[in-house]
Structure formats: structure tokens, C-alpha cells
Amino acid sequence: MSTGENLDWQGGTSPAAEGELRPRRVSSAFLEVRDLRIHFPTDDGLVKAVDGLSFSLERGKTLGIVGESGSGKSVTSLGIMGLHRGPANVSGEVWLDGEELIGSPKDHVRRLRGQKMSMIFQDPLSSMHPQYKIGAQIVEAYRIHNDVSKAVAHRRAIELLDRVGIPEPASRVNDYPHQFSGGMRQRAMIAMALCCDPQLLIADEPTTALDVTVQAQILDLIRDLQKEFGSAVIVITHDLGVVAELADDILVMYAGRAVEHAPSEVIFRAPEHPYTWGLLSSVPRMDRERQERLVPITGSPPSLISVPSGCAFHPRCPYCDLTGGKSLTEVPELRPTSTGHEVACHLTQERRRQIWTAEVSPRL
């Protein structure tokens, strides 16, 4: 629930949550998000960017969060990090390694950032300060959390640049971001994020701004580093292709809520939510003949100020009529299915399977 308190632009967390008499169970998972809600009051109304999201993630595992622009996936990741901007009403719980973050003091969460949890962003050029050397930016990140001399941190920066595959790291460490290519910049961003061996790495659209040839290299790098460090990774993307190889689990978001959550392999083999079907239909397939056009999802994502009643996806859903009007009035809960899979849809599971095998799957 929303505390209704306006927080300042620094993106703090709600201290009011501590005073509430809510039974709180300490999470045993490495990362657990429970009923996370991030609402932004604006002049036009309340923007419900994230509206009741729950998931968990263990060390060494990768979660892919997939959705269109405006589905709340980026705000979710910023919310976990405590980096969301503007006056926001935040509620719910974020447990990281047995510690709840939403109710923690801002300064405590700040100390965890860059150390226990870190993040890489979509556009590596705009995400690095143009007026500081790459090395200086990594050194800065390292020295906030480690009491070492500049010389030691500098050596660490070179070592990290070398690890992420930047040639001649000892000289490139003194370059400015604009002297790096796009892929190299993202490698340097990754080096910066990894400098304190974070246990949680969030990659927000890490390859969207990069050339296709570089994308695969960056994804390989993230995967290798995860194996090496054993950290938990969240990859946020609108591109199912990106998470196909990388993610253990996939969470599909729509209008600030999870609509489907399943192991990656299940999402691709037997997806059950009509929105996931739509996403899959809009991914180009190289192994098929180019006889049919891609099938886009009709319509556009809803405004997060006035989310459609009932199932938020209903205005765009081709199977909405099959629920007897329930989709228009009742918000579907995320419910487990017999296949170890969570889906938020009013269609019966039987019906969904039937539609998938008979209609959707053959088209892909």
C-alpha cells in the first residue's frame, strides 16, 4: 500500500513502512521482491509504474524481465537499487540477503549500491561522465567501498578492464569515454559495476544501444562473469532474443505487473499468457521462411495513469471475449499452473494450452 508520503527527488525509501503493523517474514531467498509498488504522483494523475510485483532470485541465477517500453521493468530495477527519481510513493518489500531495503535508511541503501548490488545501463555513452577518465570513474567506484590508495585502485581498474576484454588496459585506462567505441564503453561500464564484486548485478537493456555484432559479445561477457563471480543477475530487456540464452527464469511484465513468470525454457516451449504469445510472434525467426509477416501486438501499451480495468491487457487481447467479461472487470492474479509456471490470465489453463497448440504455435 502507498504511504502517501512525497519523497524528495533523491529517490529515498519510505520510512513510514517501519511503523506499520505488518507481519514481516524474513526472506530466505537471496533477493526477494514482495508486492513492490512504485507510484509517482504527477499533475496528470498517479502514475502506477510498478503495481504489485513479486519475485525472487538466488545467487548464480539469472532472471530476465521482459516487457515493452512503459511496462515498469526499468522502474522496478531502479526501485530495487533505490535509484528511482521524483517524488515517489514506494511500498512493498525488497529483501536482499536477509535485509529489507525499502524501509532501510537511505544512507544504508546507498552503501549497498555499487558494493553488494550494482547496475549497468542502456546507453554507455551517456551513462559515463564525459569529463572524467574511464579509469578515474572506476577508481572512484572502487574507493567508495574500499579503503585503499589511489594507486591500488588504479591497478584494480586496469585489472578489471583487462578482465572485461579491453585491449591494452594500462593505457586505455587513461582514455575518456568518448575515445571508446560503443561496445568498449559498455565493457568499461561492466568493469565499473563489477569493481566491488557485487552479489546482485542488474543490467538494464545492456545491449539495446549497441551494434548487433557487439551485442552477442556483451551478453557472453555477462554470462561468463556471472559464472565466475556466482552473482545473481537481472537482465531487463524488451527483446526475448536477449534473454533466451542468458536467463534461467523469465518474468514478463505488462502495465507494472507480472503477467507470466516461468523458467526460460517453459516460456519458449509452452507460454500461456496471450501477451507472451504476442511478444514471441513479434520476434523475427531466421530458421523460418520469410513467407509471413511478423505479427505485431495490436494497439499500444496503456497509459500507467489510467490502466484499463480488469486485466490491463484486455483491450489488446484477441482472446478477451473468451472469459465471459471477467477480463474487463476483475484483475487476474498471478497463479501457479500445473506446469510449475505462474500466469495471470482469466482463461482456463486448458483453454490456453489449446489456443497455444492449435493457433499460436503453428504461426511462429
Next chain:
Amino acid sequence: MYLLRRLLGAIVLLLLVTLAVFAIFFLVPRAAGLSAEDLASRYVGRTANEQQVHDMAVKLGLTDPFFVQYWTFLKGLVVGADYSTGPTTVHCPAPCLGYSFLTQNPVLPDLLDRAPVTLSLALGAAVIWLVAGVATGVISALRRGSAVDRTSMAVALAGVSLPIFFTGLLALSIFSYSLHLFPPGGSYTPFTQNPAEWAYDLILPWITLAFLYAAAYARLTRAGMLETLNEDYVRTARAKGLPERTVITKHALRSTLTPILTIFGLDLGLLIGGAVLTETTFSLPGLGAYLYQGIISNDLPKVLGGTLLAALFVVVANLIVDLLYAVVDPRVRV
């Protein structure tokens, strides 16, 4: 190579400035139908006869054609000039800016005498407005929409709208003539003589002048900060776990100040060449007051000398800013 090109450009620019001032003083009166004698009559006694006026016109070179007069001026700048004052000849050494038509004093020593006054005024005010303006802008941006923000922006609007001769006179009448907290207009003590007195005498002019600029800088800084705070790299700085203070000062402010540096350099260069309004309001014997006197008394050498020096400061300031910019923003370096 770059520096050489810039210096050459600066010299051409200064030549153009003198040419323009010369043209205004030569062509405008003649376009209005005045002869060389009419002009010369301003510089002789009231009872002078026609012959005396004509002699004065010849002596000041007013009878020469435009380019001859201009050439004489340029020659004086480069090799110096000789002026006959009846029985003796006075030599004016190399950068010769000529002699005042009215007082017969050489212009350059006069200017050099006055330069410290203007320099004191400009530098002191610059420190105040830079600190006050940037600090106000940053605080306003961080507390956007708050009472602090609204109040300081209202004051800033007043600051940029109110002319110096108004705020200056107001300050004088309140703090100097009514409350007797500060010395009256016209007080100036050289720094070398007594630094404490120097600062005390200049406080009112400093604050008056700085108020105008601080207002503009506060608005610039606020707008720049608001934009920079939304930059991705500021988010990255937070994501690293930097304390908010470091995020603001080291990351956001650094980028915000880069364009402000350019404007600051030009403003300062322009002011060092003469703060005409402030100097006349507070009766400070600086370059601006000198230029002002030259203009109202039609004293061409004074105006030319003052303008040339002012233009020189602006050009030099511009050059320094451009060179500094490359240091501050690595993307400008090639």
C-alpha cells in the same frame, strides 16, 4: 599553430575595433555637416579667433583625410609619435595612444593609472557573484519549487532587471549616507597602500555590481543543474553508491559549470575594460569613468584608447576561455 592563428585573428579584430571607433568619430560629425574647424573649436578657448581654431585643427590632424588620420594613429601605436607643442617636441613612446585633445595628457599613462581601480572592482565583484550566484543556483535546483527556490528566483529576476545606477544609488543612500556603514561615493584607496581600507571602500560597489551578475548566474546555474541532474551519468554516480554531496559537487556541478566558465570569462574581460555604470555611479576613477568622460567631451584619443584597451581585454579573455575549455572538457581536445 592554433595559438598563432588565434593571435593573428585577435590582432585583426582589434584593428577592426579601432577602425570602427575612428569611423564613428570621423564620419558621423562630417555626415552631420561639421567641418574640421567646427570640431577643433571644441578644443580651444572660448575667445579664440579663426586663425587659432584653424591652427588647432591642423595640430590635431583634423584636416587630414580619414585614412591619413587612421594611419597616424596606427603608426603611433607601433613606433611611437612626436608631437610639437610649440617650442619643444614631445616624444610619445611606442604603444602611443596619443594625447587628450582637451587636457593634453598622454592617454596611455592615464589608462594605466586607472586600470588598477577597475581591476579591483571587477575581480572583487567576480568572486562574490560567482560564489553567490552558483551557490544560489545549485540550492534552487536541488530544492526546486520550494520557498527557497521561489524567493531566490524572484530576487534574481529583480537583480537582472534593476539597473546599476538605481541599485547603486539606493545602496549609497541607505548604507552610506543614512546608516554611515560604508564610505560615500568616490572613496578609493589603492590596495598597495592599505588592503583593509581598499576592501572597505569597495564593498558597496562590489556588492552592487555582483548583485546584477549573481542574479544572472543563479538563473543559469539553476537551469544547468536541473538539466544535468537528469543526465544518465548522474544516475550512474548514484548507482556507484557515492554520497549525495559528491554526486552533486563532483558530477553534476562539474558539467554545469563548464558552459558558465565561458560566460564568466567574457563577462570578466568586458568588465576589466571598464565598468562604466558602476564607476560613474560610485565616482570611482576607473577605466569606465575615463571612457565616459572621453565620450561626453568628444575627446577622440581618450575614447579610442579606452575602447582599444577594453577590446583587448575581451579578446584576451576569450582566448583564455577557449584554451581553458579544452582543459575542462576533454571532448573539445582533438
